[in-house]
Amino acid sequence: MLEYFALFLVFFVLIVVFYGIIVVHEIPYDMAVKNNHPQKDAIHVGGWISLFTVGAIWPFLWIWANLKYDNDGKLDNSSKSELDTLTNEVNSLKNELDTIKQQLNKES
Numbered sequence: 001m002l003e004y005f006a007l008f009l010v011f012f013v014l015i016v017v018f019y020g021i022i023v024v025h026e027i028p029y030d031m032a033v034k035n036n037h038p039q040k041d042a043i044h045v046g047g048w049i050s051l052f053t054v055g056a057i058w059p060f061l062w063i064w065a066n067l068k069y070d071n072d073g074k075l076d077n078s079s080k081s082e083l084d085t086l087t088n089e090v091n092s093l094k095n096e097l098d099t100i101k102q103q104l105n106k107e108s
Contacts, residue, residue, distance in 0.1 A: 025051050028061035038069055 025047045032040035043065050050058045 025058060028065040032065040035065070035068065037065060
């Protein structure tokens with residue numbers, strides 16, 4: 001009886017691992033569908049190819065699936081304006097910090 005349980009357990013673990021690998025390689029495609037990515041079919045094919053390359057291209061598919069596109073299918077540049085805003089904010093904080101340092105140096 002214990003042999004049958006062990007055999008069942010071995011097959012169960014193999015099936016779960018096999019299914020889990022497939023699910024993990026489908027994550028970029030699911031993200032592309034959620035983001036309405038224009039190349040979601042290519043990402044899906046890339047996920048299956050990634051299975052046979054032992055996941056070598058999977059990180060690139062994940063990055064590709066996270067790129068944002070506008071309604072015309074062009075790469076969205078709103079992140080560039082956000083980066084410029086953050087850069088300006090960091091520069092203003094640096095200037096303010098320099099001012100505070102100068103005031104502290106004058107006091108001591």
